[in-house]
Amino acid sequence: MADIRVSEIFTSIQGESHWAGYPCTFIRLTGCNLDCTYCDTRYARSGGELIAVDSVVESVRRAGVFTVEVTGGEPLAQAGTPELLGALVSAGHRVLLETNGSLPLDEVPPEIVVVMDLKAPGSAGTYKGNWRLREPGGQTFALSTGPFWVQIKVQAGGAVVLPPWPLRQQGDTGIEVFALQRLLRVAGEDLEADGNFGPATKNRVQHFQSTNGLAPDGIVGPATWPKLIVQVQAGNTSQAVRAVQELLNAKGGYGLAIDGIFGPATTNAVKDWQDDHGLADDGIVGTQTWRSLVGE
Numbered sequence: 001m002a003d004i005r006v007s008e009i010f011t012s013i014q015g016e017s018h019w020a021g022y023p024c025t026f027i028r029l030t031g032c033n034l035d036c037t038y039c040d041t042r043y044a045r046s047g048g049e050l051i052a053v054d055s056v057v058e059s060v061r062r063a064g065v066f067t068v069e070v071t072g073g074e075p076l077a078q079a080g081t082p083e084l085l086g087a088l089v090s091a092g093h094r095v096l097l098e099t100n101g102s103l104p105l106d107e108v109p110p111e112i113v114v115v116m117d118l119k120a121p122g123s124a125g126t127y128k129g130n131w132r133l134r135e136p137g138g139q140t141f142a143l144s145t146g147p148f149w150v151q152i153k154v155q156a157g158g159a160v161v162l163p164p165w166p167l168r169q170q171g172d173t174g175i176e177v178f179a180l181q182r183l184l185r186v187a188g189e190d191l192e193a194d195g196n197f198g199p200a201t202k203n204r205v206q207h208f209q210s211t212n213g214l215a216p217d218g219i220v221g222p223a224t225w226p227k228l229i230v231q232v233q234a235g236n237t238s239q240a241v242r243a244v245q246e247l248l249n250a251k252g253g254y255g256l257a258i259d260g261i262f263g264p265a266t267t268n269a270v271k272d273w274q275d276d277h278g279l280a281d282d283g284i285v286g287t288q289t290w291r292s293l294v295g296e
C-alpha cells in the first residue's frame with residue numbers, strides 16, 4: 001500500500017455539504033498545489049507525517065464514525081489519495097473529498113461524495129481557475145465573476161452509501177432498542193418496549209431468531225435486522241410505524257406525534273429524511289430507509 005502525508009486526523013461535526021451536522025472523522029492531508037492569499041490552513045501546506053494508507057484507515061476505524069472526509073491542503077495533490085479513498089470505501093465508510101477543483105477527478109472512485117471548494121476566477125491569489133470537473137451528468141448552474149459568467153457542471157454526489165446495520169445486544173439502551181422491541185412485537189413476540197435490552201428482550205430475540213432460521217445468539221445485527229423490519233407506508237397503523245416516528249424524531253427532529261398512525265405528517269417526514277440521505281423519496285419505509293434510520 002502507498003504512504004500518504006497526513007497533517008492531522010480528528011473527529012468533529014461536519015460543517016459543509018449535504019452531510020452538515022453529522023459526526024465526521026477528518027483526514028487532513030499535507031500539501032497544496034495553490035497559494036490562496038486567504039488560506040486558513042497554511043499549517044497543512046507542509047510538514048505532516050508519512051503514514052501507510054492502511055494505518056490511516058485503521059486510525060479512522062478506531063474513531064468509530066461512519067462519515068469520513070479527506071481534506072487538505074489539496075488532497076488530490078498526493079498520488080496516493082485515490083488509493084486512500086478506495087480503502088476507506090472498502091472499509092464501509094461514507095467518504096467525502098474536499099477539493100479545490102483545480103485537479104482532475106479521474107482517479108476518484110465513484111462512491112466518493114465530492115465537495116468542491118472552487119477558487120473562482122478573480123479570487124485572491126495566484127490561481128485564476130481551471131474549472132476541470134468530472135463529467136457527465138449533474139446539474140448546471142452559473143457563477144457571476146464580475147464582468148462575465150462561467151457556466152459549470154457539478155456532479156450531484158456519490159452513490160448512496162448506507163450506514164451498517166447497528167449491533168444491539170443485552171445491556172444496550174436507546175432509540176434503536178425501542179425500535180427492535182417494537183418490531184419484535186409486530187413479529188408476535190410478547191415483550192414491553194422500554195428501550196432497555198435486558199434478559200427478557202434477549203430471550204425474545206433468540207426466539208425470533210430460532211423461528212426465522214437465524215443463529216439464536218440474542219444479538220441484533222446485520223443478519224437479524226433485515227428479517228425484523230417490515231415495510232410501512234401511508235395508511236398503516238402499527239408498532240413499526242411508532243418505531244419509525246420515534247426514530248425520525250430522535251434523529252431528524254421532526255416533532256411527530258408518536259401515535260403509530262402513518263399519516264401525511266409522517267409521510268412528509270419520511271420523504272424529507274429520504275431526500276436528505278440520498279434515497280428515493282417515495283415516503284415508503286423499506287429496507288434502505290429502515291437501515292438509514294437505525295444505522296445513522
Ligand code: SF4
Nearest residue numbers: 032034036039073100
Ligand atoms: S486551495 Fe485551500 S488549502 Fe490550498 S492554498 Fe487555497 S485555501 Fe489554502
